[in-house]
Structures are given as C-alpha cells and as structure tokens.
Amino acid sequence: MRIITIGMNTSIVYKVGMCACIGYFDGMHLGHQKLVKKTIEMAKEKDCESALITFDPDPWVTIKNAVEVHHISTFRERINQAVSLGIDNIVILQFDKEMSLLEPEDFLSRILGKLNLKGIVCGFDFHFGAKGAGDAYLLKEKAEYDVFVVDAVQDENGKISSTRISSCIRLGQMEEAGAMMGRLFEIEGVVIHGRNKGTSMGFPTANIQYSPEYILPKVGVYACFVQVGTKKYRAMVNVGHNPTMNYSENISIDIDIHENCDA
Numbered sequence: 001m002r003i004i005t006i007g008m009n010t011s012i013v014y015k016v017g018m019c020a021c022i023g024y025f026d027g028m029h030l031g032h033q034k035l036v037k038k039t040i041e042m043a044k045e046k047d048c049e050s051a052l053i054t055f056d057p058d059p060w061v062t063i064k065n066a067v068e069v070h071h072i073s074t075f076r077e078r079i080n081q082a083v084s085l086g087i088d089n090i091v092i093l094q095f096d097k098e099m100s101l102l103e104p105e106d107f108l109s110r111i112l113g114k115l116n117l118k119g120i121v122c123g124f125d126f127h128f129g130a131k132g133a134g135d136a137y138l139l140k141e142k143a144e145y146d147v148f149v150v151d152a153v154q155d156e157n158g159k160i161s162s163t164r165i166s167s168c169i170r171l172g173q174m175e176e177a178g179a180m181m182g183r184l185f186e187i188e189g190v191v192i193h194g195r196n197k198g199t200s201m202g203f204p205t206a207n208i209q210y211s212p213e214y215i216l217p218k219v220g221v222y223a224c225f226v227q228v229g230t231k232k233y234r235a236m237v238n239v240g241h242n243p244t245m246n247y248s249e250n251i252s253i254d255i256d257i258h259e260n261c262d263a
Contacts (some may be wrong), residue, residue: 104134
C-alpha cells in the first residue's frame with residue numbers, strides 16, 4: 001500500500017497509472033464499498049493500480065470553519081478499511097482554503113492532474129471545486145480519462161448515506177447502522193485506569209479513552225465484541241456518565257468482558 005499526499009504546492013507528478021475513486025468515505029458504508037469495488041474492477045481492466053482519493057481535513061472543517069466535526073470512523077480507520085477492501089494506493093488531498101477555492105477545471109488540472117489517472121469512479125452526488133460548482137457530470141465532460149458514476153445504493157428506507165448512519169448511531173439504532181455499513185459500528189481506543197470501583201465489587205471493567213472525533217451511540221448499555229490484539233471477546237459496554245459509580249461530565253465508555261469468542 002502506498003500513501004500519496006498532494007497539496008497546492010506539490011510539484012511531483014506521479015507516473016504510476018491508476019484508476020481511483022474519490023470522496024470522503026466516512027464509515028466506508030455499502031455505497032462507498034460499491035465505488036471501491038468498481039474502482040478495483042476498472043483498474044484490472046486497464047492493467048493499472050487502484051487508488052482511493054480522499055480529503056484531509058474534512059471539507060466542512062475547511063469550508064465552514066467547523067471546530068467540532070464528528071465522524072463515524074476516524075481517518076486512520078477509513079484508510080485501513082480501504083486497504084482491507086483491496087485498494088493499492090491512498091491519495092490524501094491536503095484540503096486547505098486555497099484548494100477549496102479552485103474552480104472545477106483548475107481542481108482537475110492542478111490537483112488530480114498530478115496523478116496519472118486512467119479512470120475515476122465517483123458517486124452521483126459528488127461535487128468539487130469552489131462552492132461545489134463541479135459535479136459528477138462535469139467531471140465526465142471535462143476529464144481526459146474514463147469516468148464512471150455510481151448511482152445511489154438504497155435499502156428499504158432510502159439512500160444509504162453517512163448522514164443516515166450518523167443519525168442511527170446517535171439514536172442508538174445500532175443494528176440499522178450496521179446493516180448500512182455492512183459491518184458492526186466500531187470505536188477504537190486505549191484502556192486507561194479508572195477508580196477500580198467495579199473491581200472492588202467483583203466485576204472489573206475496562207475504561208476506554210477514545211478519539212473525540214467519534215459520533216457516539218445514544219447513552220445506554222449495549223452488547224458488543226471487543227478485540228484486543230488478535231483475540232476477540234463477547235462483552236457489555238456502557239456508554240454514559242456513570243452516575244452511580246463515578247460520574248463523568250463527558251461521556252465515558254466502560255467495557256465488561258465476558259468470554260473469549262475463540263474459547
């Protein structure tokens with residue numbers, strides 16, 4: 001896997017031929033996975049490498065000056081998910097104010113033009129360039145390579161989207177969120193010391209320090225799986241303020257592990 005970073009002042013033009021999908025890919029849901037699958041198919045047809053083009057930071061941070069933007073998955077997780085699906089290259093666009101103000105044609109020539117693209121895959125609702133003036137169909141008209149536009153992926157409730165999944169997570173509708181993602185919702189974190197009140201009562205819990213970037217599920221108690229290294233466990237997770245044991249103003253995540261799934 002190769003990581004390529006492109007900013008406004010990048011002078012390198014990458015010579016390796018690529019077919020790429022482009023977007024933010026928060027949650028890498030079933031709609032995103034369709035883009036990735038088509039990209040890999042196109043790369044094989046054209047005998048070149050596959051790539052995923054994404055933005056850092058979130059375009060809303062740059063365009064709207066947003067301070068607290070929460071996501072289904074962290075940037076690192078999105079990269080790992082893309083690679084696990086078979087993507088060869090991750091192209092990270094350093095999305096600053098200057099890049100956000102490029103006209104669509106300039107974005108194509110000055111940014112995507114730094115790649116040796118043989119084809120590109122995007123969603124039907126993809127927009128680019130200043131004020132989102134460019135869309136999938138302008139891309140198809142202006143690009144000097146093949147462009148494939150993927151239609152909306154839908155379930156019985158409508159279009160699968162990061163917005164819908166985010167709403168489900170906040171409402172605690174984890175099964176619906178997982179169905180749209182094609183896997184269970186995950187939070188990655190580090191075990192930190194608590195006050196050991198659970199241990200003193202005979203049911204020790206692991207307190208998880210998580211990234212503030214995550215969208216968190218509705219306060220409550222959930223069944224979950226925990227992966228520690230290569231081992232997987234069945235567990236119960238409390239998402240809340242711990243009013244009885246150790247009140248926290250911020251939402252805390254505490255896990256009570258029950259059994260090894262491999263046992």
